[in-house]
Amino acid sequence: MSDRKTERDDEKLGLSRRGFLGATAATGLTALAGATALGGAVMSRESWAAAVKDAQQKIHIEPGELDEYYGFWSGGHSGEVRVLGVPSMRELMRIPVFNVDSATGWGLTDESRRVLGDSARFLNGDSHHPHISMTDGRYDGKYLFINDKANSRVARIRLDIMKCDKMVTVPNVQAIHGLRLQKVPRTQYVFCNGEFVIPHPNDGSNLKNLDAAERYTMFNAVNADTMEVAFQVIVDGNLDNTDADYSGKYAAATCYNSEKANDLAGMMRNERDWVVVFNIPRIEAAIKAGHFKTLGDSKVPVVDGRAGSELTRYIPVPKNPHGLNTSPDGRFFIANGKLSPTVSMIEIARLDDLFDNKLKDPREVVIAEPELGLGPLHTTFDNRGNAYTTLFIDSQVVKWNLDDAIRAYKGEKVAYIRQKLDVQYQPGHNHASLTESRDADGKWLVVLCKFSKDRFLPVGPLHAENDQLIDISGEEMRLVHDGPTFAEPHDCILAHRDQIRTKKIWSRDDPFFADTVAMAAKDGVKLETDNKVIRDGNKVRVYMTSTAPTYGITEFNVKQGDQVTVVITNMDMIEDVTHGFCMVNHGVSMEISPQQTSSITFTADKPGVHWYYCNWFCHALHMEMVGRMIVEPA
Numbered sequence: 001m002s003d004r005k006t007e008r009d010d011e012k013l014g015l016s017r018r019g020f021l022g023a024t025a026a027t028g029l030t031a032l033a034g035a036t037a038l039g040g041a042v043m044s045r046e047s048w049a050a051a052v053k054d055a056q057q058k059i060h061i062e063p064g065e066l067d068e069y070y071g072f073w074s075g076g077h078s079g080e081v082r083v084l085g086v087p088s089m090r091e092l093m094r095i096p097v098f099n100v101d102s103a104t105g106w107g108l109t110d111e112s113r114r115v116l117g118d119s120a121r122f123l124n125g126d127s128h129h130p131h132i133s134m135t136d137g138r139y140d141g142k143y144l145f146i147n148d149k150a151n152s153r154v155a156r157i158r159l160d161i162m163k164c165d166k167m168v169t170v171p172n173v174q175a176i177h178g179l180r181l182q183k184v185p186r187t188q189y190v191f192c193n194g195e196f197v198i199p200h201p202n203d204g205s206n207l208k209n210l211d212a213a214e215r216y217t218m219f220n221a222v223n224a225d226t227m228e229v230a231f232q233v234i235v236d237g238n239l240d241n242t243d244a245d246y247s248g249k250y251a252a253a254t255c256y257n258s259e260k261a262n263d264l265a266g267m268m269r270n271e272r273d274w275v276v277v278f279n280i281p282r283i284e285a286a287i288k289a290g291h292f293k294t295l296g297d298s299k300v301p302v303v304d305g306r307a308g309s310e311l312t313r314y315i316p317v318p319k320n321p322h323g324l325n326t327s328p329d330g331r332f333f334i335a336n337g338k339l340s341p342t343v344s345m346i347e348i349a350r351l352d353d354l355f356d357n358k359l360k361d362p363r364e365v366v367i368a369e370p371e372l373g374l375g376p377l378h379t380t381f382d383n384r385g386n387a388y389t390t391l392f393i394d395s396q397v398v399k400w401n402l403d404d405a406i407r408a409y410k411g412e413k414v415a416y417i418r419q420k421l422d423v424q425y426q427p428g429h430n431h432a433s434l435t436e437s438r439d440a441d442g443k444w445l446v447v448l449c450k451f452s453k454d455r456f457l458p459v460g461p462l463h464a465e466n467d468q469l470i471d472i473s474g475e476e477m478r479l480v481h482d483g484p485t486f487a488e489p490h491d492c493i494l495a496h497r498d499q500i501r502t503k504k505i506w507s508r509d510d511p512f513f514a515d516t517v518a519m520a521a522k523d524g525v526k527l528e529t530d531n532k533v534i535r536d537g538n539k540v541r542v543y544m545t546s547t548a549p550t551y552g553i554t555e556f557n558v559k560q561g562d563q564v565t566v567v568i569t570n571m572d573m574i575e576d577v578t579h580g581f582c583m584v585n586h587g588v589s590m591e592i593s594p595q596q597t598s599s600i601t602f603t604a605d606k607p608g609v610h611w612y613y614c615n616w617f618c619h620a621l622h623m624e625m626v627g628r629m630i631v632e633p634a
């Protein structure tokens with residue numbers, strides 16, 4: 001412990017140990033990385049130690065005490081969502097979404113497979129951007145939405161039960177990447193970007209002359225209530241990240257491949273790519289007036305937003321921009337330059353003039369383009385007019401002032417950079433508490449670092465990532481916690497604990513398992529009391545209750561080849577008494593929490609005796625909570 005502090009002391013004093021580590025970012029630009037502590041004067045060892053102690057006290061949550069914030073982390077290519085308490089950074093829960101989960105049975109149970117629909121055949125996912133539904137620019141705590149880049153899906157998670165309840169595959173695009181929500185008047189649309197440019201139609205009919213084929217990708221809006229795709233907008237170039245404004249009128253997205261190239265060199269050819277801005281009321285009006293087409297089998301209205309369209313505007317910005325972030329005061333869209341050391345500040349108040357053709361040059365909406373450092377990827381905000389931008393190549397977070405950046409851009413001699421803080425290492429997203437809402441409170445900053453290198457005990461060639469917690473409540477940013485994570489949280493969102501209201505046990509009328517309840521009603525089964533086996537041709541439905549430590553049925557008979565559906569209703573009322581159901585050697589496992597009904601379907605393909613058991617520890621006699629399926633040979 002004392003060793004670590006000494007090392008950090010050394011870093012603070014400028015004896016950065018990263019200097020000896022060499023570059024990891026695949027770029028020669030690292031050599032250009034500048035000095036670290038621009039704004040921060042070097043403190044004495046004593047006063048710095050005192051400051052760190054103070055910060056550490058803030059994040060120390062006593063056993064039994066609760067955190068002030070919920071954090072929702074994307075799980076990257078593990079496909080899930082993780083729930084953390086902040087500032088302790090304790091992991092509270094995992095919510096399987098685009099993955100299969102052995103513990104809860106997500107992807108195995110009938111209820112989850114109904115949510116997954118056609119896409120249940122995919123066992124992988126790649127979740128990047130978790131965002132909480134809003135009413136009037138404030139988190140309303142109802143839903144969390146998240147994209148799946150791997151299989152072009154968008155999912156909705158109900159935050160009262162922390163389960164995914166709807167999912168949609170966006171048609172005619174490949175790889176849904178950027179995702180943000182309409183903030184005002186409420187989240188009616190989930191905006192999401194199709195990243196990759198593909199030929200249309202993409203049915204192999206145009207492969208002989210692909211260059212001549214029409215090629216594009218689309219910006220998409222999903223109806224947050226129905227989770228159906230509301231509309232799609234054809235764009236030039238490609239689409240990376242997106243965000244919406246605080247008037248409900250505009251959404252914007254970055255494009256890094258204005259070149260429409262298929263290779264790396266081609267994608268870096270232009271000095272500027274662009275931000276495309278979408279005029280949502282104009283798009284809605286065009287669709288209402290019938291000015292749209294449809295593609296293939298899809299019924300989704302598609303409008304054309306390519307250059308010259310009245311629905312969009314293209315604003316040139318340097319170079320391969322990545323993150324797109326709206327400041328919580330509603331004044332700016334900020335595009336992060338990635339291959340340019342700058343971020344571009346787009347003044348949202350000027351967009352009306354841009355759309356009404358009152359500006360000669362779309363660049364007139366760029367009110368400042370501050371230079372911050374190497375590899376700016378994402379920006380987040382406090383409530384005091386400051387922004388925090390990750391510098392991937394410099395492995396730093398830079399704190400800068402929005403208004404001072406504008407004054408400097410106008411030629412005033414004013415320093416806009418407040419501080420640069422080393423992070424460990426190569427940060428992607430960062431996220432400040434409540435920053436995507438009007439309630440941004442400038443207390444905590446999470447920085448999601450892609451590389452941890454030497455920060456943790458080694459665990460083989462695959463290293464942990466490092467989500468760092470930084471105290472931003474004072475003048476100076478202070479790193480207070482390292483949080484190792486598994487592949488690969490891209491982004492997170494922090495809400496105050498009062499904004500999230502969860503159920504402690506299920507309601508019997510919860511829509512999550514309503515279809516299973518309807519099936520039971522058809523079979524004349526009362527789920528809360530009946531323990532019954534219903535045969536329907538070669539389909540067998542086994543209905544049982546569970547009350548710690550017993551199942552309502554401890555033995556049932558089926559025939560080899562039967563399709564068996566086991567439906568269990570957990571009649572326990574006490575919080576925390578979750579049961580499970582695992583049929584040995586059948587790949588069958590599920591969670592049944594108090595007052596929940598869960599079901600799972602499998603084929604009884606092996607004659608003989610097969611034990612099933614409860615796999616969620618529920619009682620002193622949990623081991624004894626078992627039963628047998630007897631399968632007669634065909």
Ligand code: CUK
Pocket residue numbers: 128129177241322323377378428429490491
């Ligand atoms: S992206 Cu991963 S670091 Cu998908 Cu939001 Cu920028």
Ligand code: CUA
Pocket residue numbers: 548549550578579580614615616617618619622623625
């Ligand atoms: Cu029921 Cu363990």
Ligand code: CA
Pocket residue numbers: 256257258259267268269270272273319320
């Ligand atoms: Ca480019």
